[in-house]
Amino acid sequence: MIVDRDDILEVVKMIYPFHRKEERYLQEIIDAGEIAEFHMGEMIYKEGEESEGFFLVVQGVVELRRDVEAKNQPIVKLIPGDFFGFEFFEKERKCRSTAMAAKDAVVLIFRQKELEALLPKFPWFQRGLQTLFESFRQARQVRLDWMGVDEVIHFISRRHNVFLFFGLLGPVIFLVASFVMLVFAALSGIVPLALSVVFGSIFLISLLVCGWVYLDWTNDYSIVTNQRVVFQEKVVLLYDSRQEAPMNAVLKVDTATSLLGRWLGYGNVMASTYAGLVILRSLNRPKEAAAIVQAESERSFVRRRLVEKKELDGIIRERLSIEQPEGWEINPKEITPEIKPGRLQVIMANMFRMRFEQGPKITYRMHWFILMVKTFIPATVLLSIFAAWGLRMINWIQILPAGIFTALAAILGLVAFGFWVYQFFDWHNDYYEVTPDQVIDVYKKPLGTEERQAAPIKNIQSVEFRRKGILGVILNFGTVYIRVGDAELTFDYVYNPAEIQRDLFYRIAERDYREKQEALVEEKIRLGDWIEAYHHIRQEGERAPDSSQETK
Numbered sequence: 001m002i003v004d005r006d007d008i009l010e011v012v013k014m015i016y017p018f019h020r021k022e023e024r025y026l027q028e029i030i031d032a033g034e035i036a037e038f039h040m041g042e043m044i045y046k047e048g049e050e051s052e053g054f055f056l057v058v059q060g061v062v063e064l065r066r067d068v069e070a071k072n073q074p075i076v077k078l079i080p081g082d083f084f085g086f087e088f089f090e091k092e093r094k095c096r097s098t099a100m101a102a103k104d105a106v107v108l109i110f111r112q113k114e115l116e117a118l119l120p121k122f123p124w125f126q127r128g129l130q131t132l133f134e135s136f137r138q139a140r141q142v143r144l145d146w147m148g149v150d151e152v153i154h155f156i157s158r159r160h161n162v163f164l165f166f167g168l169l170g171p172v173i174f175l176v177a178s179f180v181m182l183v184f185a186a187l188s189g190i191v192p193l194a195l196s197v198v199f200g201s202i203f204l205i206s207l208l209v210c211g212w213v214y215l216d217w218t219n220d221y222s223i224v225t226n227q228r229v230v231f232q233e234k235v236v237l238l239y240d241s242r243q244e245a246p247m248n249a250v251l252k253v254d255t256a257t258s259l260l261g262r263w264l265g266y267g268n269v270m271a272s273t274y275a276g277l278v279i280l281r282s283l284n285r286p287k288e289a290a291a292i293v294q295a296e297s298e299r300s301f302v303r304r305r306l307v308e309k310k311e312l313d314g315i316i317r318e319r320l321s322i323e324q325p326e327g328w329e330i331n332p333k334e335i336t337p338e339i340k341p342g343r344l345q346v347i348m349a350n351m352f353r354m355r356f357e358q359g360p361k362i363t364y365r366m367h368w369f370i371l372m373v374k375t376f377i378p379a380t381v382l383l384s385i386f387a388a389w390g391l392r393m394i395n396w397i398q399i400l401p402a403g404i405f406t407a408l409a410a411i412l413g414l415v416a417f418g419f420w421v422y423q424f425f426d427w428h429n430d431y432y433e434v435t436p437d438q439v440i441d442v443y444k445k446p447l448g449t450e451e452r453q454a455a456p457i458k459n460i461q462s463v464e465f466r467r468k469g470i471l472g473v474i475l476n477f478g479t480v481y482i483r484v485g486d487a488e489l490t491f492d493y494v495y496n497p498a499e500i501q502r503d504l505f506y507r508i509a510e511r512d513y514r515e516k517q518e519a520l521v522e523e524k525i526r527l528g529d530w531i532e533a534y535h536h537i538r539q540e541g542e543r544a545p546d547s548s549q550e551t552k
Contacts, residue, residue: 005030008058008108014302015081016154017128017288019295025122032114037106044099044107051088051095053109054129057081060105064097077102077150081299082226086136088112089129096140131155131288142221146242155224155292159217159282160266167213175206222269222280224292226300229271229278242357243502245273247300249513253293255286269293273509308524315528320535354495362503364432366493367477371427378420385413422446432491434503436511439482441489455484457511463504465497480504 008030012018018026033056038044045051047066055062062078075097078084087095110118119126132154139153147153181199219234230244250271257267267286271278271293283289316322354365389409391397399405429444437457444450460482467478480491480500494500 008035011058011080012056014295014299016292016295017125017131019291019298021124029118029122029125030108032118033108033110035106036109038101038104040101040103042101044101045085045095047095047098049095051085051090051093053085053111054083054088054115055085055099056083056108056110058106058108061102062105062107063100063102065100066097075149076152078152079150079226082152083132086133089133127285127288131285131292144223147225148227150227152226153223154226154296155222155289157222157280157283157289159220160264160284162264162266163282164214164217167217168210171206171209171213174202175210178203178206220281222283222289224280224289224296226296229280229293231278231280243278243499243506245271245278245506247296248304249273250293250297250300253290253297255290257286261286271297308520312524312527315524316531318528320532360436362434364434364491364494364500366427366430367475367495369471369475369477370493371424374423374427375420378416378423382413382416382420385409385416432494434500434507436507436514439489439504441491453489455482455487455489457504457507459484460504460508461485463501465501467497 005027009023009026012026012030013023018029034053035058036044038060044055044062057078057080059080062082062084064075064078064084066075084099085095087093119129135153135156138156138158142156144153178199182196182203185196185199216235219232221230221232223230223232226247228244228246229250230242232242250273252272254270254272255267256270261267261282266282266284269280269283269286269290271280280286280289354367356363386409388397389406392399392402392405392409400408425446429442429446431442433440433442435457438454439457439460441453442450443452462483463480464483465478465480467473467476472478477493477495478497480494480497482489482491482504491497491500
């Protein structure tokens with residue numbers, strides 16, 4: 001395999017942190033690296049070994065695997081422009097995977113001595129490596145089931161730590177204050193028991209809120225891969241959202257910071273696409289994240305053009321019965337195995353969620369406040385019955401004999417619980433779906449009738465939303481109005497209606513994009529027909545003089 005410095009430069013120029021940097025700097029960095037060639041199946045380094053360098057794929061494909069002897073599927077496939085070997089920057093420097101050439105590959109290796117000379121000279125290179133390494137370390141701790149084996153994370157980050165601090169500030173103050181009062185009550189012995197119970201309850205609630213705030217902060221991620229830009233937001237058991245856009249659909253990348261954000265070093269990164277904005281919120285180092293998105297967007301565009309050229313070449317070769325050159329392929333997508341959870345697992349996971357995704361389908365339900373309103377009466381009755389039974393058992397009230405009271409409480413409790421279950425399923429069975437092709441409104445009464453309205457995405461004329469009343473504004477719920485011809489579909493009392501509007505606009509734009517791609521494929525086939533017809537006419541023209549000479 002032959003590779004020269006100019007070929008390496010073309011690869012390096014497209015990737016972060018080298019993107020849009022002066023060529024003389026890039027040449028110096030390339031010269032500091034060591035070029036190594038590996039044949040297909042050859043090991044670059046082995047899991048458990050000490051890392052000896054940091055690697056960049058220049059040509060070919062490299063796979064990262066674990067437990068090679070067990071022949072497991074690769075963790076990830078790397079193509080030209082992808083870095084690997086980040087364990088080199090860790091204290092232990094133990095390789096966590098095995099790197100192997102899936103095809104004949106050329107890699108650029110940076111050793112410790114060369115990096116120690118380069119990093120002080122190029123601060124932007126040092127910042128870039130630090131950003132990539134922090135993302136590598138963060139990605140190891142997160143499981144992202146939606147990622148494919150040919151998808152590589154280049155950036156992943158939670159919201160800035162200051163948002164965790166501000167979120168914990170109030171609960172921690174209550175936590176400390178209630179703890180101090182509990183200690184004072186225990187030591188003094190003069191605080192009434194009722195107040196001790198109150199302080200203890202505040203302490204427990206504050207502790208739970210602290211845990212909830214921390215868990216909520218850890219579940220929100222901004223992610224940039226070689227294929228898409230993603231903002232993932234989760235609220236445990238209630239909400240699951242993933243806003244994303246294909247990398248080749250990114251048109252422009254901007255950053256926005258507030259005064260406090262500039263002081264503390266955080267901001268938003270806004271990726272503009274044909275379907276609107278994907279906002280990566282409150283990131284540490286927003287400029288570095290924006291540079292990664294920009295570089296990957298341009299790199300994706302170049303890859304797409306190469307794929308289209310190969311597709312067109314393949315069509316022409318097929319029409320003219322010309323064999324494809326050896327080793328020619330059009331970046332085949334590897335099908336990754338999907339682990340499907342059981343039906344009960346899915347039901348339990350989505351029981352109270354107001355938004356969840358199953359493949360390309362997004363399902364919405366009414367806000368949890370509507371569930372509370374529907375179940376308030378049966379829940380209150382049930383708690384009252386339980387409290388009355390408890391008071392009867394300790395003889396605080398002496399109505400009816402204990403056995404009769406218990407039987408009566410059990411019967412009334414079952415009735416109240418049955419009514420609660422009915423109201424829960426009345427809330428649960430009303431849902432709204434958005435698929436790649438249509439929107440669906442399902443209204444179903446438990447043990448009763450079911451109404452189902454559907455409309456094609458392509459027929460949607462407008463999408464509006466309204467939040468009504470102070471509760472709608474505070475709790476962020478409202479109604480989404482979808483105009484389809486003369487009819488109107490409504491998603492009633494849904495959480496975060498603005499995001500549902502974005503989801504619908506994205507699906508509309510995605511469908512338009514898909515239709516354009518299908519039209520492009522048809523255009524390629526038509527072009528193949530023209531070239532085939534031209535080839536046949538030319539062949540007939542070349543044979544015509546010979547046949548006329550034979551007639552003479």
